[in-house]
Amino acid sequence: MTSSGSPITQVAEYSLCQDFAQDDHLHEKNLLSKQVRLRLRDERIDIDLETLILLPDSITLGMFPDGLGLEHFINGSAVLFDETHTIDFDPVCFNYMKSFFEETRQISLKHHTLTANIPLGLDTSSNNTDSVVTSILTGNKQLVIVLREELDYFILPRSTNPSSNTSTTDNNSSSGTKTDTTTTTTTSRNRQQLKTRAGTYLVQENKIFDALVKNIEKENNTAEQHLISMLCEAGFDYDDQWAYRALDPKRTCVASVSLCRLGVATGSTHRLDIIQRFMLFWKKPARKCWWDAEELDIDNTTIRLWKRRTFWLELATA
Template sequence: MITARLLLDTLCLCYSSLVIRTRRYLLNLAIARSRRIYPTLSNRHEHVVRILDNIIYKPGDAATLRSEAEAMRYISKHTSVPVPRVIAVWADNESEGGLLMGRCPGEELRVVWRRLTEEQKVRIRTQLRGYLTQLRSLPQPHTGWIGSVSGGPCHDERLSYDPFGPFMDESDFHDWRVSLLDRMVEASDKIASRVGDLRGSLRDDHAIVFTHGDLASNNIIVEVKGNRAEDARVSGLIDWGQSGWRPEYWEYVKSLHGRETEGSWAELVRQMIPAYETEWQLDQEMCLIHAPVTVPSPAHGPPPPPLYEWPHHAPPSPSPITQVSQTPVHAALQPPLLTRLLLDLRGKRFSVDRETIMNLPESVLLCLFPNGLVLSRQSVALSDGGENSEEEELYGVDDRPQFDPDCFAYVLNFFRTASDAFYGTESNPGLYAAQQHLVDAAPPADFPSNQNPLLSKQAIIVLREELEYFSIPPKDGGASTDAGGNATDALLGLKRHCGEYLLDKRNIFTALQRNVNKENNIAEQHLIDMLCMSGFDRDDEWGYRALEPSRCCISSIALVLLKTGIVHHPAPAGGSPSDRQVTLDYNQMATAQKLLLFWRKPARKCWWDGIEVNLAQLGEPARDVKLWARRVWTLELSLVRTLSPTFFPFIYLISSRFTSVAFSYLHYVLSFASCLFSPFLVLL
């Protein structure tokens, strides 16, 4: 009996492994094909892949996807709210899974709104108000508790990357919410007093209603077929991963968080949902206390353009890569995306593939493409016109963005080297292959992580500095301006010498540490300590540092690999590289996970620094100059995806029919295997 059980366990493991490997293989085939046919859905949903004309594949955390599928099935059964049809949801392991669902026809609301007539806008507003009323009117199975649709934990990335709850009532939920501020409470008695006042102001008697949890203009799909009012309709509400039973004010608070509070979107929200201004103000104050130092960079900080107050020209996209077209184009007629770009940076050309561009830090992309970039065939008019334009799909940037080409080369080389070392090359298997077992292994009970991208992706800390300096010349009058207000040669020489002096100061933390010592700024000291624990060294220098032409400005950048606590030990004597032992320091990993706050969300810090310098050359009398420097730091975490997908060459040739048949075939194979093994499972 024991032998039979062991044999069955082995067969079950083989079966499970076969299912996962087959599913991954077929999905890779479909994804590779889809990227050649269908454009990216949007920069917000870039991880979601349209694998067939009416099927969407969404990878992610297994628990979150399961909760999202449960919510969509529940809403589809109990309301008339249009949601994607759930085809299948699965877990490859405890942290990773996938969701196959139907595609809602149409485009995002933020894209189509300015094309709608006034009558169509009224119709869309009315439909949205009705759908949200249905959601908020759903009876709760057991009154009072807060959690997912089925009573499981809550998922809300704004509060925690890990699931939390469920809670017995609103009071427990508010107590947990305030407990997130404990770190700040311990640092200041004044903050502790204010947090106590905030908790006392939070009401615990709100009704608990079903809430979407991530209502935004890019999660509302609208289908438009003509100019009449009845030609426009809401065809889908998507992205239900953060939905569940929440206090009645939560939808209003989440819909306005990080967006305009007085603009068009806020007006639309107030027409759809009752206003809860007091709760919103309390929520915003708690968010400020929770992150007092982190200031969003322009890449993410400013709200998106007003929903229906856009100018007649196409607005810049929130992402520096993809700009949404304002012209209605049928999906089948959309031009294919370009795969290579020819960048012209100050006269120096770079031929870069699209995947490499998409891997770069968003703060760098914003500098490269401040007005966005359309990666489609319709842009080849801007190419260099040579023969390679047609064959290699090159895209020429004709406005020559003000970005240092040597700095760009430094970033490209670092990211390429890091990607090759982690994911491997043809001759080197890479680190990821050796640590694959860590992805599948269950973490310790006290380790709060069931979705940890640091186990499967190479993380790079990106630290940039823009230093603008202002020199106050000596009073001898030699360095000044002429009668026309133009700088004299002496003044220009002084500015040049000041720039060269600052350029030589290559240590990263010297200026910030000087500011810490002067003002006893504990938060800045914590920032230095955190960076030094995560990969930097206190004596590190900038990886690239240069004066900007025709400006009193110095641009610097430093890139380091994030210390994740994953240690690859040397192979034993006489052993092969595959025999290397890989261990994980969970304390270091917990520290590294804190930097995930800066993934796709660059943070900025600005401060002024004043020093006196002596610019006298050897043998010259002392020449003291007062220098004021305005330093702006941008901190970001980048997760590098593999730059060279290891798919077979023929995957780009597969057809829609082949993909459909492959999925059907897999379904029948798995059904047959399930029937084959189920009698043995029942007997045991």
């Protein structure tokens, strides 16, 4: 899936902080259990450093574009813990991921005693990816599949109800230039209302794979169909809805997130096959972008709704 003709592009992603999870300095200083104070859109949320490190890199990169500054702990600095970090991020989405990774970490701790059950024939010393596979197979780590969608949308009003136009014309003719200003303000307000209503409509279209399936049928793309099948084998369901889906308060954008732990039976050969296939995306998130459009009737106005979808597949462990 890394070839130039691939329907889904992959890029190696710099790991913001997960590699620090095994850092001896963090363990020696007992920093992993310390709380990081966040203020997300005026809501205070505390999270321990270990859980924060486990979150998908794409999320933490968005929240901390300059990094967490963990390397400074070697020199005794603790800026990360001394400050309350104000970040423009939906607290509902963050709490969903925080709870999911906390629960997943507890599952891994309960299975920690299974580390001796390493399948025969698996070379655990060849590279870091094999080490991750072994940890997942033995239950020391859980493989978390992260699906995200960023849906930017744009509206083009095409027509309005004739009766509404007549009313507006009559008002304009009787009120003069002052009404022209009022009409401009009203038009701007109406456009904003149309954007909000269109966003609400898109939020309600909340099945994870619907848009991707429609695009697959349009392009007759079997590779992406196989990807959906693989995701369903791993624990997603074909008719699943997004666990989190909301309209951005500052942009015409709908953000969606769903997390899933690999759900194939422990110790099975099929589980190893699934894990190894997903390892193609380890540290190389997959992304697909495409456009589609449709017509909607909102408040007596027909609009052309253009949608630019960016669908992400990313892996994490906990």
